[in-house]
Amino acid sequence: xxxxxxxxxxxxxxxxxxxxxxxxxxxxxxxxxxxxxxxxxxxxxxxxxxxxxxxxxxxxxxxxxxxxxxxxxxxxxxxxxxxxxxxxxxxxxxxxxxxxxxxxxxxxxxxxxxxxxxxxxxxxxxxxxxxxxxxxxxxxxxxxxxxxxxxxxxxxxxxxxxxxxxxxxxxxxxxxxxxxxxxxxxxxxxxxxxxxxxxxxxxxxxxxxxxxxxxxxxxxxxxxxxxxxxxxxxxxxxxxxxxxxxxxxxxxxxxxx
Amino acid sequence: xxxxxxxxxxxxxxxxxxxxxxxxxxxxxxxxxxxxxxxxxxxxxxxxxxxxxxxxxxxxxxxxxxxxxxxxxxxxxxxxxxxxxxxxxxxxxxxxxxxxxxxxxxxxxxxxxxxxxxxxxxxxxxxxxxxxxxxxxxxxxxxxxxxxxxxxxxxxxxxxxxxxxxxxxxxxxxxxxxxxxxxxxxxxxxxxxxxxxxxxxxxxxxxxxxxxxxxxxxxxxxxxxxxxxxxxxxxxxxxxxxxxxxxxxxxxxxxxx
DNA sequence: TCAAAAGTGTTCCTTCTACACCCATGT
DNA sequence: ACATGGGTGTAGAAGGAACACTTTTGA
Numbered sequence: 001x002x003x004x005x006x007x008x009x010x011x012x013x014x015x016x017x018x019x020x021x022x023x024x025x026x027x028x029x030x031x032x033x034x035x036x037x038x039x040x041x042x043x044x045x046x047x048x049x050x051x052x053x054x055x056x057x058x059x060x061x062x063x064x065x066x067x068x069x070x071x072x073x074x075x076x077x078x079x080x081x082x083x084x085x086x087x088x089x090x091x092x093x094x095x096x097x098x099x100x101x102x103x104x105x106x107x108x109x110x111x112x113x114x115x116x117x118x119x120x121x122x123x124x125x126x127x128x129x130x131x132x133x134x135x136x137x138x139x140x141x142x143x144x145x146x147x148x149x150x151x152x153x154x155x156x157x158x159x160x161x162x163x164x165x166x167x168x169x170x171x172x173x174x175x176x177x178x179x180x181x182x183x184x185x186x187x188x189x190x191x192x193x194x195x196x197x198x199x200x201x202x203x204x205x206x207x208x209x210x211x212x213x214x215x216x217x218x219x220x221x222x223x224x225x226x227x228x229x230x231x232x233x234x235x236x237x238x239x240x241x242x243x244x245x246x247x248x249x250x251x252x253x254x255x256x257x
Numbered sequence: 258x259x260x261x262x263x264x265x266x267x268x269x270x271x272x273x274x275x276x277x278x279x280x281x282x283x284x285x286x287x288x289x290x291x292x293x294x295x296x297x298x299x300x301x302x303x304x305x306x307x308x309x310x311x312x313x314x315x316x317x318x319x320x321x322x323x324x325x326x327x328x329x330x331x332x333x334x335x336x337x338x339x340x341x342x343x344x345x346x347x348x349x350x351x352x353x354x355x356x357x358x359x360x361x362x363x364x365x366x367x368x369x370x371x372x373x374x375x376x377x378x379x380x381x382x383x384x385x386x387x388x389x390x391x392x393x394x395x396x397x398x399x400x401x402x403x404x405x406x407x408x409x410x411x412x413x414x415x416x417x418x419x420x421x422x423x424x425x426x427x428x429x430x431x432x433x434x435x436x437x438x439x440x441x442x443x444x445x446x447x448x449x450x451x452x453x454x455x456x457x458x459x460x461x462x463x464x465x466x467x468x469x470x471x472x473x474x475x476x477x478x479x480x481x482x483x484x485x486x487x488x489x490x491x492x493x494x495x496x497x498x499x500x501x502x503x504x505x506x507x508x509x510x511x512x513x514x
Numbered sequence: 515t516c517a518a519a520a521g522t523g524t525t526c527c528t529t530c531t532a533c534a535c536c537c538a539t540g541t
Numbered sequence: 542a543c544a545t546g547g548g549t550g551t552a553g554a555a556g557g558a559a560c561a562c563t564t565t566t567g568a
Contacts, residue, residue, distance in 0.1 A: 070353030096327030
């Protein structure tokens with residue numbers, strides 16, 4: 001619940017994102033998406049920064065239209081920020097504390113951006129809508145970071161990949177949401193065979209191993225890892241990849257099906 | 258989303274359950290609880306039947322008050338149906354299809370109970386409130402079946418334990434909800450050490466084994482099972498239980514902490 | 515003394531782990 | 542030739558499955 005902000009940048013007019021109270025959304029229900037990517041032995045999260053004074057970061061979120069499946073809503077939110085349609089997506093937790101609302105965040109935002117304080121009837125209505133208690137459904141997404149061109153929407157000052165261990169302080173409970181997403185990711189990583197969503201189309205065994213080492217934050221034995229992965233029978237071996245390095249060329253692999 | 262029905266029994270007045278539209282609930286958000294119990298080598302689910310003509314069964318459900326954590330709401334719903342305060346509870350899935358609503362169920366209910374069709378303003382309001390699309394958070398609970406005295410509330414004709422394989426046809430998507438709950442239960446059964454929530458205070462190793470065999474629907478080797486469970490180091494051995502049977506008396510165990 | 519079920523120990527086999535060796539490649 | 546990193550094989554350790562044996566109890 002962040003991206004569809006209350007008080008839109010006045011210079012930009014994107015009716016779809018403004019006035020959420022009039023968009024026929026389900027009341028007090030939001031979706032927050034933790035988008036994981038992987039690059040250079042680091043697990044990253046795609047986080048937009050709000051286009052207001054003060055440093056407001058939060059994971060992409062949004063609301064659910066009356067005639068929209070919650071999974072579709074999550075996909076829509078993901079697509080607007082990543083440009084990608086087919087995304088691996090997993091519902092992982094519902095955040096539903098009674099005290100969970102945007103009030104603190106909104107107050108600080110307005111304090112630092114007093115020019116937004118034109119409280120006419122319309123603004124007031126949106127403010128009331130947004131500062132209610134929200135129940136948020138948490139999703140995590142796994143993407144090939146090379147395929148994503150992060151999309152800045154009107155309320156974004158920036159949108160960037162952050163190492164999951166080096167995230168800035170996020171609004172509301174978004175740091176907790178990322179934590180829980182990471183736990184859920186780890187828990188189903190092996191069992192569900194989802195690692196390959198984070199890798200490009202083709203990759204070497206070393207790539208896979210480094211990914212696993214990153215996710216579980218521990219070194220793995222090279223030979224045993226190769227055996228374990230190949231025994232899963234989900235990879236097809238392609239041609240060798242000539243790296244130009246002074247050593248044997250590794251095989252490339254592709255995820256089957 | 259079932260127990261707090263639209264059209265309350267006119268002979269009974271329980272203001273807390275009637276007129277949900279006026280209870281300051283979160284709109285279009287419900288909670289459904291699958292309550293698992295275990296008895297006689299069978300996994301059972303506690304299911305109330307509605308006190309209306311036509312056979313309407315559905316798992317206990319309810320709504321979330323504005324100033325109530327969703328976990329607290331689930332506990333409240335469970336307590337009203339089981340009488341037990343401390344219950345093992347796990348959030349397992351959100352059911353959020355756009356087409357998910359009570360319309361079909363309500364229409365059939367009204368067709369079979371035409372006397373309820375007094376559509377004055379108040380009834381109409383409740384009907385509108387209840388037949389909206391609902392997003393439902395699924396919880397499953399594990400209880401010691403001996404401690405539960407099923408509580409019939411005003412809209413219940415009965416409330417009984419059903420074998421999970423022999424459930425009647427339930428309203429809306431409640432059969433699917435039970436299915437998903439069972440999958441989630443199986444998935445975290447070993448890892449989370451939750452089996453003992455389904456057993457009484459003290460039990461024999463055979464009890465535990467039969468429970469596992471029931472949950473996973475396959476026979477297990479007695480000796481290896483005993484070793485595995487004892488190696489978890491979560492049970493304390495108590496005195497022997499003299500059954501009067503013509504064989505060695507088994508030990509009783511209790512779950513530590 | 516015997517049948518029945520509980521408790522325990524032992525062997526076998528599969529799986530995981532660690533170590534070792536060989537192969538391809540560029541300098 | 543040799544250093545570097547990739548691919549594979551094998552021995553040992555650990556964990557799980559199958560089998561056997563002993564113990565306790567009431568008839």
